[in-house]
Amino acid sequence: MQTQGNNMDPWRGLYAARTAGLAASEVRALFAVASRPEVVSLAGGMPFVSALPKELLTAAVERTIHDRAAVALQYGSGQGMPKLREQILEVMALEGIHAGVDDLVVTTGSQHALELVAKLFLDPGDVVLAEGPSYVTAITVFKSFQAEVVHSPMDDQGLIPQGLRDTIARLRAEGRRMKFLYTIPSFQNPMGVTMPWERRMEILEIARQNEILVLEDNPYGLLYFDQAPPHAMRSVEEDGVIYLGTFSKTLAPGFRVGWAVAPHAIREKLILANEAAVLSPGTFAQTVVSEYLSTADWRGQIDTFRGVYRERRDALLGALAEQLPTLSWTVPNGGFYVWLTLPAHLDSKAMLPRAVKELVAYTPGTAFFADGTGRNAMRLSFCYPTPDFIREGVRRLATVINGELALLTEFAQTGPVSTLPSEPEGVLPPYAG
Amino acid sequence: MQTQGNNMDPWRGLYAARTAGLAASEVRALFAVASRPEVVSLAGGMPFVSALPKELLTAAVERTIHDRAAVALQYGSGQGMPKLREQILEVMALEGIHAGVDDLVVTTGSQHALELVAKLFLDPGDVVLAEGPSYVTAITVFKSFQAEVVHSPMDDQGLIPQGLRDTIARLRAEGRRMKFLYTIPSFQNPMGVTMPWERRMEILEIARQNEILVLEDNPYGLLYFDQAPPHAMRSVEEDGVIYLGTFSKTLAPGFRVGWAVAPHAIREKLILANEAAVLSPGTFAQTVVSEYLSTADWRGQIDTFRGVYRERRDALLGALAEQLPTLSWTVPNGGFYVWLTLPAHLDSKAMLPRAVKELVAYTPGTAFFADGTGRNAMRLSFCYPTPDFIREGVRRLATVINGELALLTEFAQTGPVSTLPSEPEGVLPPYAG
Numbered sequence: 066m067q068t069q070g071n072n073m074d075p076w077r078g079l080y081a082a083r084t085a086g087l088a089a090s091e092v093r094a095l096f097a098v099a100s101r102p103e104v105v106s107l108a109g110g111m112p113f114v115s116a117l118p119k120e121l122l123t124a125a126v127e128r129t130i131h132d133r134a135a136v137a138l139q140y141g142s143g144q145g146m147p148k149l150r151e152q153i154l155e156v157m158a159l160e161g162i163h164a165g166v167d168d169l170v171v172t173t174g175s176q177h178a179l180e181l182v183a184k185l186f187l188d189p190g191d192v193v194l195a196e197g198p199s200y201v202t203a204i205t206v207f208k209s210f211q212a213e214v215v216h217s218p219m220d221d222q223g224l225i226p227q228g229l230r231d232t233i234a235r236l237r238a239e240g241r242r243m244k245f246l247y248t249i250p251s252f253q254n255p256m257g258v259t260m261p262w263e264r265r266m267e268i269l270e271i272a273r274q275n276e277i278l279v280l281e282d283n284p285y286g287l288l289y290f291d292q293a294p295p296h297a298m299r300s301v302e303e304d305g306v307i308y309l310g311t312f313s314k315t316l317a318p319g320f321r322v323g324w325a326v327a328p329h330a331i332r333e334k335l336i337l338a339n340e341a342a343v344l345s346p347g348t349f350a351q352t353v354v355s356e357y358l359s360t361a362d363w364r365g366q367i368d369t370f371r372g373v374y375r376e377r378r379d380a381l382l383g384a385l386a387e388q389l390p391t392l393s394w395t396v397p398n399g400g401f402y403v404w405l406t407l408p409a410h411l412d413s414k415a416m417l418p419r420a421v422k423e424l425v426a427y428t429p430g431t432a433f434f435a436d437g438t439g440r441n442a443m444r445l446s447f448c449y450p451t452p453d454f455i456r457e458g459v460r461r462l463a464t465v466i467n468g469e470l471a472l473l474t475e476f477a478q479t480g481p482v483s484t485l486p487s488e489p490e491g492v493l494p495p496y497a498g
Numbered sequence: 499m500q501t502q503g504n505n506m507d508p509w510r511g512l513y514a515a516r517t518a519g520l521a522a523s524e525v526r527a528l529f530a531v532a533s534r535p536e537v538v539s540l541a542g543g544m545p546f547v548s549a550l551p552k553e554l555l556t557a558a559v560e561r562t563i564h565d566r567a568a569v570a571l572q573y574g575s576g577q578g579m580p581k582l583r584e585q586i587l588e589v590m591a592l593e594g595i596h597a598g599v600d601d602l603v604v605t606t607g608s609q610h611a612l613e614l615v616a617k618l619f620l621d622p623g624d625v626v627l628a629e630g631p632s633y634v635t636a637i638t639v640f641k642s643f644q645a646e647v648v649h650s651p652m653d654d655q656g657l658i659p660q661g662l663r664d665t666i667a668r669l670r671a672e673g674r675r676m677k678f679l680y681t682i683p684s685f686q687n688p689m690g691v692t693m694p695w696e697r698r699m700e701i702l703e704i705a706r707q708n709e710i711l712v713l714e715d716n717p718y719g720l721l722y723f724d725q726a727p728p729h730a731m732r733s734v735e736e737d738g739v740i741y742l743g744t745f746s747k748t749l750a751p752g753f754r755v756g757w758a759v760a761p762h763a764i765r766e767k768l769i770l771a772n773e774a775a776v777l778s779p780g781t782f783a784q785t786v787v788s789e790y791l792s793t794a795d796w797r798g799q800i801d802t803f804r805g806v807y808r809e810r811r812d813a814l815l816g817a818l819a820e821q822l823p824t825l826s827w828t829v830p831n832g833g834f835y836v837w838l839t840l841p842a843h844l845d846s847k848a849m850l851p852r853a854v855k856e857l858v859a860y861t862p863g864t865a866f867f868a869d870g871t872g873r874n875a876m877r878l879s880f881c882y883p884t885p886d887f888i889r890e891g892v893r894r895l896a897t898v899i900n901g902e903l904a905l906l907t908e909f910a911q912t913g914p915v916s917t918l919p920s921e922p923e924g925v926l927p928p929y930a931g
Contacts (some may be wrong), residue, residue, distance in 0.1 A: 073762075073763065074761075074762075074763030074764070075737065075761075075764070076711060076761070076763065076764060079619055079677055079678075079711065080618060080619060080767070081617070081618060081619055081620050081621045081624075081643075082621055082733070083617070083621075084617075084618050084767060086618075087767060087770050087771060087774065088770070089620075089770060095713040106546075109573075111573055112572075112573040114567070114568065114572055115568060117567075117569055117571065119563055119564065122563055122567070123563055126560075126562075126563055127559075128561050129559075130552055130555055130559055131552065131554055134550075134552055134555070135547065137752050138547040138550065138555075138750035138752040138753075139544055139545075139547050139750070139753070140542075140544055140746075140751045140752070141750060142672075164886055172752075173606050173610075173775075173776045173780070174776055174777060176775070176776050177606075177775055177776050178778070180774065180775045184516070185513060185514060185517050185520075186512055186513060186514055186517075187514050188514045188516075189517055191514075201773065202773070202777065205773075205774045206774050209617075209771070209774050212513075228516070233515075244512055245512075246905045247861070248900055254619060278509060278512065293532055304508065314575075316775075317571035317572070317782070318571070318572060318573045318781075319569075319570050319571040319573070319574070319780060319781035319782040319785075320571075320780060320782050321606075321651055321776060321778075321783075323783075328506075328507075328508075328509070329506075330506065330507030330509065330510070331509060333509070334520060337520050337521070337522060338520060338642070340635070340638075341520065341613065341615040341638045341639050341642050341706060342606075342609070342610055342639075342775075343606045343607055343608060343609050343610050343613070343754060344609045344751075344754075345754075346754070347606070347752060347753060347754040347780055347783055348751075348752040349750070349752040349753050349754075349783055350754075350783055352752075353782070373690070376537070380520060421536055436553070479521075480574065
């Protein structure tokens, strides 16, 4: 029998087997560090909600209280409020998605849609295919249902079709049971890259041939900087795609209003799972969002967000070119993230305490892999700090990286580099056992 | 391999085994019926939110937008907002609970706390002990994690200690693995009964002796009509109780703000599970609730709710005494529900379509049992309709019940009563197979 919890926990023998997979993520610990005001945080994915004028929300909130209180304060439908679902159809139409109001389920952020889909589909030992690297808290959710996340390789145009074919073939040969492919086609978290249309079609075809569902997560698609990304995969494939959207990035995460669009039978099960988990998604928050969409120029506000994030992306890319010209990084055309690759022997996780000492934070690449890879990479978020802070953050980061490189060069003249202190053979370190 | 879903679902082979346990509840179907305005619904558990003056909320919402927008719109802590957690301590102190601000986790309604606790503790085949009858959507949640809900008998003072001892002994003899006892000690859903203090202590002692956690769900404790109920079980037992509270009944369910208080190690895991499921509970709703508690006379408002529900309880009990004097029912001193027992041969589930035809709805007793019992009982909710509608509803219900009883008497003179049409032996009905 597997036991969890520390020895001080009298209930450690009672936990479910799945609870062993529920560990604190590396990003979680960072939130505490990054919240110190003197640290420039390029770590979190917090949208810049201060760009949202209070007037736009005030009208929505006043109408919620004065005109719709009886509904906004009460329990609601486990599928979400009908009016809001109609408005979400308009939002999705901007990315080529045509669906009916019955096809979607409102969830407590799209995060909860991930949790519900995982609960519906994942048995212990199942495989979820995902981009490598992928969104950290999606990996956490899949692992919490005792699934294994297997990454498929990417390049600067996202998931590589032949790599996906090879990964699937290998897993099939091993007799593994694959349930779905989790993908963020536009402005991917954490790489910032976008799949071209042809590649999306090829990925869909591979999924169809292998009878694997596609779980398409699209939080950033509307936050493009120049040209809009290709239409969502869901725009051409209704039966094989579960599509996730959210207002967390185009409006504000504090409402926790996201949604899933799914094929009929799956969507009926999603509603039941949603009802079991929360009875109904928050009607107050749904009503405020619905009134915001009714009363405010939400398209104009998304344009404003685009401008804010474009300026910050430019600040980050410019600072990287100036401060760390020998390294390589992705060039995102939207979203929140740049993926920075370090020289092969640098370890972003080991380096993080030194970075925080220099008052800059980032997310180590290992956070975005289920298998421990990603040590020589990091995610830099440009969504939250102002351009000046971003530039200052990159200066500090360059100091840390250049210091590490100098150390590496020095050691390279004397012998192989190791990040572990050598232990005398036969003597166990104190933390062993 | 188990398959779920109908034959039209191309993905029916992909669902997790647990998804077979996720069925639509009887209460769910009733919501659609009960929402027709001509039906007097004694079925749902919707609080009467119209008793909440808009002015009380307006101040809270305005302060949220004007003074706290940067926090209210952003992602927050997976444990919930510190200020709100402090205020929840004041609410719980009214029921004798003393806890620290770190001991509790804010959840998306207490329903989501049920889901998270179930996820942390339940392996397939585990047993959850529960009152018989018990809260329908708790049963749904436990079953959705493939646990078996085993009911322990009740009387008009709640769970019977000796019955619980016997149930546990039987399950132990069968080698079953019991994880926790789910109980609603005050104004129980669906029976409306309340456990006296001595009995609470005896139940706690039984749980201790058997190393079973107690999951104490207390949505109604503050909504008493005369004297306050005994203090919560959590008031004297920190290590063995997970306590659930909510603002859904004392304020409004539309915010989806509830909480769990749990022993240290369990609470740490609850936070991780909460983060995986929703990243953070809704900060906007939490801020509005927190500002409401800061600015409004929330204790006075709970008094108002008490008066509203007391009047409705009186209307229901008076109408039952007048219209159905030969039946028996529970007499709740708080909360939302009366449990009505019918003569043994009446079937509340079979009778429901006839009741709806007479424009009255209730919840059949079978909804509150995992094992199909409860056919000759029903839950009557007095929380939502006005006293006049309650009286009219009971008049309609009496028409239906008296009609059934007359039919029963008539049939009793000619032979045994059967609700199934007789089938010629050897010929299968068309729906068989």
